[in-house]
Amino acid sequence: MGWFFASGFFTSPPVQVALVIGAVAATVCAVVGVVAMVRGLAFAGHALTDVAATGGSGAVLVGASPLGGFLGGALVGAGAIALAGHGPQQRRDVATGIVLSAATGLSALFLYLDATTNATTGVTQRVLFGSLFGASPSTVPVAIELGAATLLLTAVIARPLVLSSLSRELARARGIPVGVVSGVFLVTLAMAVGLSALTIGSLLSTALVVGPAAAAVRVTTRMSYALVIASGIGIVSTWLGITLAYDSYNWMPHNQSLPVSFFVVVDVAVAYGLCSLVAARRARGHHV
């Protein structure tokens, strides 16, 4: 296995931290992502990542913790989207888009001020594209706690959430407060996005939220299977991405290694492609 895991891979502390945080973020995103897919919230899930970036760049500006920034940004964004987005899909998309665009503009300002006032170089890349190898060991317990809290919250609202995702009318008839449930779900989505923004950067955390879940939903219609498959794809993609990024130091000229997030995103996309092929082949089989 020496050819695959470059020397020092398992003993390097940054790699160990990256493997743990990556797995936590991938699992949480996969679980929340499956529900987001069923509810048609791919665009909202993506918009939250950009709003998280605003929080992250704001946190750098005032010297607060990045995780707090990402999380705060995502939560505020979730609130704004919940307030603005009522009515049919098209109108909801436009409202989500406006929240997204206003947040991106603020990111532009914060990152500009970060670069000019603090003289911090590379802050744009760090906030937007992540730095998994740069995560400090002290974030591990925080990430695990946040991940556990997100999963717990999702588990608490699981039954009404699934029912109201599949049929709003039926859920309402059963006396489920549909509005409250969808508000709480946006909060869990924001928590997952905040966590993964720290891991692979806010712009790319869409990959962990949407990718594995979309792939899983293609190959199974059962919720429990989808959750397991999505988490599996998420964890494997993240770990493989970390390994490849670590190895890329040896492949590239000038020893300029490629970013972790790049490999994670490519892995997720490949997994989605494979699942789509499986689904297509199965569909053809049924017709014959």
Added chain:
Amino acid sequence: MFSGFMINAWQVGTIVAIVAGVVGFVVVLRGDVFAAHAVPNGAFAGAAGASVVGLSPLLGLGLFALVAALGIGVLRRFGQRDATTALVLVLSLATGSALLSQSTQYASSAYALLFGEILGVSSAHLIPLLTLGAICVGVVALRWRAILLSAVTPDIASARGVPQGRLDTIFLVVVALATAMTVPVVGALLVFSLIVGPPAAARLLVSRPGPAIGLATLLSLVVLWSALVAAYETNWPVGFFVSTGSAIVYLVARGINHSVAP
């Protein structure tokens, strides 16, 4: 404010705003908001690649925006429209960031590509921009009736023989062209503000498509011009003012819409 590099900024900004107003109106009408957000990020990867290998950024922008647009167009026919759009989006961004990581001297160009750099626009860009802009507006004008029909009543459009799939692709290509010319000015992440904000506001205020597209263009011009003035006065990034202006215009329109017809 009206001399030297700012002259270029005014000219280019005006062209960009007009195209964004026209194309953006169709984006909002068709509900293609997410795709319009994803395509510029393909352009980001292209510009990053061009700056690494030393090609013209405009060429890289155009090429990759086209690839992203066609990718979305093809993939979304196989279902899961939003998910495939999101994946094309993150793949483009990831490629862009990987390319930028290979060149240390372009560390600051990531910021310029994502959030825009009005000073980076030279007078040499004027002719290509005018051409691209004319193509975008021309295509929308030529296919105007088909676009309206298929956006409002897709079933009737199909029955009348409007080729929906081809129209979809043509339109995504127009978005790609509009994007390629807008990215250098307001940045890949903020093209979207100009494409969605003013047209969405115009749609709220006027229901007839002709006047609405005119109003969209007008609002987009107002947003971009005031952003230029504000950026010139404060030295803050122009993208910030463009997106804030777009959000304000939309919120005001929503307020008026609400008070007129509650």
